[in-house]
Each structure stands twice: as C-alpha cells, then as structure tokens.
Amino acid sequence: MLAIASAPPATAGTPAVALLGELLRPDKSVTGDSPSPETAWAVQLDFPFSEHWTLVTDGGMGSQLSSRGFGAVEKVELDSGFRYYPRGAAGYSGLFVQATAGWMRLKLEGRPRAVDRPFASVGVGQRIALDHRWAVQWEARAEGTGVDRDDPVRERIVEPSARLGLSWSFGSAPDADGDGVADHRDACPATREGAIVDASGCPRDTDRDGVPDGLDICTGTPVGVPVDESGCSALRDSDGDGVPDGVDACPGTERGTRVDARGCETDEPLARAIPQLPLQDIVFRYKSVELTDDAIAALDRLAATLQEWPEVTIDLAGSADGARRAPEDEVLALRRAQSVRAYLIAQGVPAAQLRARGRGDDEKPAPGPRVEVRAISP
Incomplete structure (x- = not known):
C-alpha cells in the first residue's frame, strides 16, 4: 500500500x-x-x-x-x-x-x-x-x-x-500526520506532508538520498551524492555531465557527451554505462524468492535504462539468507537470481544481456538475502 x-x-x-x-x-x-x-x-x-x-x-x-x-x-x-x-x-x-x-x-x-x-x-x-x-x-x-x-x-x-x-x-482511526496510516500502526507518526509512505506509515526513499518520495524532485540521484532539501544534488556540476565538480576529472566536457565515472569522455561501453545505470542490489524476504514492491520499482528503472545499452551485460549474483552454503541454500540463491532475470526479460530486456547465477564458493558471502546487480563486459 x-x-x-x-x-x-x-x-x-x-x-x-x-x-x-x-x-x-x-x-x-x-x-x-x-x-x-x-x-x-x-x-x-x-x-x-x-x-x-x-x-x-x-x-x-x-x-x-x-x-x-x-x-x-x-x-x-x-x-x-x-x-x-x-x-x-x-x-x-x-x-x-x-x-x-x-x-x-x-x-x-x-x-x-x-x-x-x-x-x-x-x-x-x-x-x-x-x-x-x-x-x-x-x-x-x-x-x-x-x-x-x-x-x-x-x-x-x-x-x-x-x-x-x-x-x-463510529469513525476512522486517528491519523495525526495525515499519511493514511492509522496512528496505532504508524511506525513513523510524524511524516512530512506530501511524502509517499508504505504500509507501515514510513516514507519511501527510492534513491536512498534521505529525501522521501513525493518531496524528492530528483528521484534518480546516485547513492552517496549529497543532496539539498529538494532531493537534488547539492554539488555543483558545471558541465552537466552528471559528475559533480568535486570529483570530475574532466570539468569542461561538452554537453551531451557520454562520460565514465571520472567525468571524462570514453568510447568503452561499460565505462560509459556504469554512471548512467541505476544499479542496486535486490533484497528479498527471508526464505522467499518473490520480488517486493521496492525490488519491482528498482528493476523497472533498470529495465528502462538498459534499453539504451544493448552492449552491456548484467550479472545477477544471488545469495541465500546466511553465510553457510548448504545445497538448499545454493538452490535458493540461484532461484532468486532467476526471479530477477525473468522479471527484467518480461519488461523487454533481451535475455542475452542477463546472466543469472548463485554466488560461487570462491566469493565472499553477500550480506543477507539479495541479488547483487552488476554491469560487466560482454
């Protein structure tokens, strides 16, 4: 809700x-x-x-x-x-x-x-x-x-x-902050007016910048970038390439030029794609392979962006719920990755762009039940 x-x-x-x-x-x-x-x-x-x-x-x-x-x-x-x-x-x-x-x-x-x-x-x-x-x-x-x-x-x-x-x-339950979630089950009873909240009454923050959806003017802000009260980058970007001036190694890039994470022009597809792709891990509930509402929203954004990058492959590495690797955990990890891949294909992403797998024995276990989403070279 x-x-x-x-x-x-x-x-x-x-x-x-x-x-x-x-x-x-x-x-x-x-x-x-x-x-x-x-x-x-x-x-x-x-x-x-x-x-x-x-x-x-x-x-x-x-x-x-x-x-x-x-x-x-x-x-x-x-x-x-x-x-x-x-x-x-x-x-x-x-x-x-x-x-x-x-x-x-x-x-x-x-x-x-x-x-x-x-x-x-x-x-x-x-x-x-x-x-x-x-x-x-x-x-x-x-x-x-x-x-x-x-x-x-x-x-x-x-x-x-x-x-x-x-x-x-005789009437509806009190709702002190007017967010549509009654006070007796509102986990965040002082939500700001205009914020979009979930079923527990807490603000959603899709881009995790600290500004709730509904109040966030810039909903696609990269994770870790400081923002102002409107949710837009608080760092100046003089050349408009999406890389703030403080970390832009090429501050005079011509507008419209595709750049890498350093803000410099590049012809390498992966380097150009990573700053533009909304890559984030997909988190699952305990022992579940069903996508949550937050996961679906994140995958919808990724699917829309991947249409512009057919030359980039996405690696989907699934994890189970803990550090141990019993046979049933390996199956659960793979099924989670396959669930994410199937959803992206349903949204129009070519199957050839997606690689689903469970995390290998030589990899460090991921923190919790999730699928790591990474862009790799074909």
Missing part, C-alpha cells in the same frame, strides 16, 4: 460504543459473609474531545443473591466521568485511567423500597485496536457508595470488578 501524507486532521478520536462483560465481588453488606463472584454486563459510550481526554457514560445491570434476608438483589447503575489516555489516541487505542460518578439502584426481593445511592468509581484499562473500528477493551475498577442509615442496607457498599469486551468506533 502506498499513501501520501496530507495535512494532519484533528487529533481527537471518534465516538465509540463498548459492550462489556463484568466479573465483580459483591459487598458483604448486601450479600452477607463470604460473597462469591457475580457476573454483570455494561454498555459504555465514549466521546473523545481531545487527544488525551474522553467523556465516558456507562450503564450496567446485574443480580446477586443475599444471605442477609434480602433474597435476590437486582442492581442497575448509571455513571459518567472522564477517561485519560497518557499517550494520546483518546477514544481509540491505548492504556487509560478513568474516574466516574453516578447513581446506583438495588432492588431487594420482597422489599417495597429500593436502595438508591450515589457512587463513585476509579479504574484503569486498555483498548487494543483490531482494525480501524474494532478494539478489545479491558478494565479493572472499584466503585463505592457512602453510608445511608435510612435504607435497608445501611452500610457503605464497595465492589471491585474486572471487565472485558469489544468496542466499536
């Missing part, structure tokens, strides 16, 4: 609804001595209003059995408060702390009068994003009331609980 970073949107998240199952320890003032854990459920609405803060409204129901003569006790509660995400992404993903206040009603079996009390709760939790809308949510919280000597329970009610459930966001 490729995307272009645009101006950042608002940093607050979007409203969400959660359905949570709850396991709580009832207060013995209601259930009697040695209360056993009870289950309940809750529905929660979140309304983020900044990067860190969310307004939370919570409603829950449950039932308990009392040994104090209250029989079956039905509990209904409604509370509201605030949730704080220390690392941002309010209302979408991350660890949080929260505090709420509300009203609790206990309906006691056989008692005409219900117990109504205000209560407060504190807790911690986390939302773990599954995609741009769904998240798993857990909470650990404790709630407590005051003392009311006029109702049947009379004592203070304190109940710790744990919750687990699913949350669904």
Whole structure:
C-alpha cells in the first residue's frame, strides 16, 4: 500500500460504543459473609474531545443473591466521568485511567423500597485496536457508595470488578500526520506532508538520498551524492555531465557527451554505462524468492535504462539468507537470481544481456538475502 501524507486532521478520536462483560465481588453488606463472584454486563459510550481526554457514560445491570434476608438483589447503575489516555489516541487505542460518578439502584426481593445511592468509581484499562473500528477493551475498577442509615442496607457498599469486551468506533482511526496510516500502526507518526509512505506509515526513499518520495524532485540521484532539501544534488556540476565538480576529472566536457565515472569522455561501453545505470542490489524476504514492491520499482528503472545499452551485460549474483552454503541454500540463491532475470526479460530486456547465477564458493558471502546487480563486459 502506498499513501501520501496530507495535512494532519484533528487529533481527537471518534465516538465509540463498548459492550462489556463484568466479573465483580459483591459487598458483604448486601450479600452477607463470604460473597462469591457475580457476573454483570455494561454498555459504555465514549466521546473523545481531545487527544488525551474522553467523556465516558456507562450503564450496567446485574443480580446477586443475599444471605442477609434480602433474597435476590437486582442492581442497575448509571455513571459518567472522564477517561485519560497518557499517550494520546483518546477514544481509540491505548492504556487509560478513568474516574466516574453516578447513581446506583438495588432492588431487594420482597422489599417495597429500593436502595438508591450515589457512587463513585476509579479504574484503569486498555483498548487494543483490531482494525480501524474494532478494539478489545479491558478494565479493572472499584466503585463505592457512602453510608445511608435510612435504607435497608445501611452500610457503605464497595465492589471491585474486572471487565472485558469489544468496542466499536463510529469513525476512522486517528491519523495525526495525515499519511493514511492509522496512528496505532504508524511506525513513523510524524511524516512530512506530501511524502509517499508504505504500509507501515514510513516514507519511501527510492534513491536512498534521505529525501522521501513525493518531496524528492530528483528521484534518480546516485547513492552517496549529497543532496539539498529538494532531493537534488547539492554539488555543483558545471558541465552537466552528471559528475559533480568535486570529483570530475574532466570539468569542461561538452554537453551531451557520454562520460565514465571520472567525468571524462570514453568510447568503452561499460565505462560509459556504469554512471548512467541505476544499479542496486535486490533484497528479498527471508526464505522467499518473490520480488517486493521496492525490488519491482528498482528493476523497472533498470529495465528502462538498459534499453539504451544493448552492449552491456548484467550479472545477477544471488545469495541465500546466511553465510553457510548448504545445497538448499545454493538452490535458493540461484532461484532468486532467476526471479530477477525473468522479471527484467518480461519488461523487454533481451535475455542475452542477463546472466543469472548463485554466488560461487570462491566469493565472499553477500550480506543477507539479495541479488547483487552488476554491469560487466560482454
């Protein structure tokens, strides 16, 4: 996936609804001595209003059995408060702390009068994003009331609980840098506006000059050449032969003349070709022979340039994933080189220009799973 970073949107998240199952320890003032854990459920609405803060409204129901003569006790509660995400992404993903206040009603079996009390709760939790809308949510919280000597329970009610459930966001996930990759999976959350990014949210840099694609005006800069903020060579090239003045051995070359790496005119095809060909190693994933998106982009550039150099042969030397040379590694190295050769042929490069091989025993192992691309004499 490729995307272009645009101006950042608002940093607050979007409203969400959660359905949570709850396991709580009832207060013995209601259930009697040695209360056993009870289950309940809750529905929660979140309304983020900044990067860190969310307004939370919570409603829950449950039932308990009392040994104090209250029989079956039905509990209904409604509370509201605030949730704080220390690392941002309010209302979408991350660890949080929260505090709420509300009203609790206990309906006691056989008692005409219900117990109504205000209560407060504190807790911690986390939302773990599954995609741009769904998240798993857990909470650990404790709630407590005051003392009311006029109702049947009379004592203070304190109940710790744990919750687990699913949350669904009404809108897309926050994307602080506007690059199209949600914050919770953006490995580069501060991408510059206009940069082209990959699936992880990090800028692509095809020519590896430090200036991201999309902001790079000169996308074919040779590796190692210093560039300015626009991605173009920061070194002066007075004669326009592609070789900077600082390393140009022939600074007065007539424009249009083909030169070698020293900037001097030459008739030798290989010497003329090397400065012009976008040669770079093709890197593979572990144990894979499939071309990555970056590899395909590099080979497309090479194929387009090779059309102008039919007299140059390209050596494709494949390597396995490590330094050892077991039989299966030799097969993998050759298959990688053949994969690169087949792609270039499909792009119109004559097969006679391409030589695919695995690296020999007398060669130093290449650093990692790749195919080295080199121009050689026919």
